[in-house]
Amino acid sequence: MKVEMIFVGTELLLGNTVNSNAAYLSEKCAALGLSCYFQTVVGDNEERLSEVVRTAMGRSDIILICGGLGPTQDDLTKETVAKVCGLELIENKEELEYIKDRMSKLTKKITENNWKQAMVPEGAITVHNPNGTAPGIIIEKDDKRIILMPGPPHEMESMFEDSIYPYLDSLTPATLVSRMIKICGVGESKAETMMLDLIDNQTNPTIATYAKDGEVHVRVSAMADSEKEAVKLIKPVVKELKSRFGAYIYSTQDDVTLEQVIVDLLRENELTLVTAESCTGGMVASRIVSVPGASEMFKEGFITYSNKAKRKYLGVKKGTLLKYGAVSEQTAREMAIGGCDTTKSDVCVAVTGLAGPDGGTDEIPVGRVYIGVCVCGSVLVRGFDFPGNRERVRMSAASKALALLRECLLDYFSQMTFGKDKRKKR
């Protein structure tokens, strides 16, 4: 079935807002096995919106429309779509009660406009919106399905998850099953090359790759008459990907992040982490802290931007800084070891680099970053040359630091032949 998306909002046409709803819905529809050929952004204007809706109804089976369901005069999506479909708007008592209840709880004055949101096209399915007052609407007309959702991403996303996704899923007779494979430590283009033959030959299952914050996410989806059959189709592809990417795969779950995996690894093994950052300036620590409950294994972190701070908090030797410079393998090594030593932590990840734009030399160009990881006394340091501007170099360095930290932890655990308790643990 062909799906088409329409995003309504003058704020999108003015560039005030990035259309993140488009990427969200596109990924979800792809995961449902629905083909999307067109997406249109149009303003809050009856004539132009009518034109776009009519065009979509002429060429697609399912039309997802986002935005313009609010209480203000500008919001005219529902009215316009009802007119195009030749439907009257009638009051929905339940929604009316809900709006009254919600608004009074927020102790907000209920203006006349709010009642507008309880008006629903006759015969349409009303989809409750627990996060706002504008309900979603599903119109089934002939063999077309027109689905209206609110524009604010948190309202749209939870409504989609709870109600629209299952509805769309029920429209397709076949069962679609998909598996997510999350890869870190391999660049996007290298990852693509490593599975080009699989991507080129894909039909069912399909393989879609998503580059996200220095990681590569791969979704394998198969369509079949039953879940069992679909799983059977997916299995060999997932197995093949696992054998190709091995330990670079950090998770096969949709909602697990790299930082979550690291926090879990440390927590399970009762290890504490400290961060020692120069050019990333807190980015690595910030990603660790983004995991709820990280406080169990992450107690402190340093941003040692000056040489003096590197010496004072991490015990980097003056001679090392003089001889090799702050951006060197040696300094990264001493930062990682020193971070563990001065804080009596088990693990330290250290980053030192030249993010630019100035200061580059032939020997140490802009983009050069050294990352050191110390795990219970074992140290690994690697050097990188990241492309791009200051922000991109810093982002890449932080992502790579996390990937390397995970790699070192796994490596360390795999070598623990003498049992957990005898490690050089603090």
Place this chain on the structure above:
Amino acid sequence: MKVEMIFVGTELLLGNTVNSNAAYLSEKCAALGLSCYFQTVVGDNEERLSEVVRTAMGRSDIILICGGLGPTQDDLTKETVAKVCGLELIENKEELEYIKDRMSKLTKKITENNWKQAMVPEGAITVHNPNGTAPGIIIEKDDKRIILMPGPPHEMESMFEDSIYPYLDSLTPATLVSRMIKICGVGESKAETMMLDLIDNQTNPTIATYAKDGEVHVRVSAMADSEKEAVKLIKPVVKELKSRFGAYIYSTQDDVTLEQVIVDLLRENELTLVTAESCTGGMVASRIVSVPGASEMFKEGFITYSNKAKRKYLGVKKGTLLKYGAVSEQTAREMAIGGCDTTKSDVCVAVTGLAGPDGGTDEIPVGRVYIGVCVCGSVLVRGFDFPGNRERVRMSAASKALALLRECLLDYFSQMTFGKDKRKKR
């Protein structure tokens, strides 16, 4: 003049990529005074792309098309548009030489496909692409202008700035002048309320607001026959906004960030900064480090996630933590003062809060954050209740910390009646 945008790429329809080009171009076109009524995303498919281009040519004057100019077989934007316009593709010698030169420098093998990129529709203007091998193309057909640009944002953006923006500007007989006003420390909805009457009554100049990372950016644009006249139209509105927002305005320049302003303020006054972060876990420091040359005034920062770290590095008293807890005004105050004391820095910004999702109580709910700023001995602490999930609370806290830091610096400088040298500076 009416502009319409078409974004070509199956990766957009699959949700692999967020369409950031759309927001970028929309904002630029709005700043040029061009009205955009439609934006369409379509895959790399000749039939569907032709349909979209024809529709656009039927209703708009300028059509901006992004993506699908690369060397692979999938890339067929140029071929399709040429066909729709009835133009032959002919080889452009200069582009051919450029591609040869660039590819050999990258020591990449030049495949047959690469030559495809030197083919240009007859009579079209070729726009050089210094960041890639696919040139931009401008087709002037009857009274329509069709502009093709590469899809990768860094290629598109620099080509747009250098060549397309001036070209579009030359098409409009009137002169458009715009001023940016960047506001921090005022929430989006409050800021909008504060200028609702100005926004409602806008015609020329127009007022557009953009919410960005806890800040509000306001662009005032006026169209007139001459620059002098346009400036005259803008002036009273800018003056009015300045009087309403006063010191909340941190810059009136497009390319200046809040962190840049803070770094400049500190540098000009020869003050050093230290950061002391708990729940933000390095976000504040990371934003400071994002400014090139921040190392002059930012030497070190602490992520004191545990109580022990707060005591050890910042000298927060055990009694304070016991009596008031880590998330308290008192702790934020001691963190800010201690940060200065232990590092002999002039200024410290400290953040402690409860980002959630767990741990909230009636007294200290999730979202509660205290921010303390110490400037040469003077301390200010403020408490906030930020809405949203863990990430949103942390982002809001970091943004507010920077806004508060700027506020305290300005306040301090304005009270320096006894001359620069007598401040309690380290």
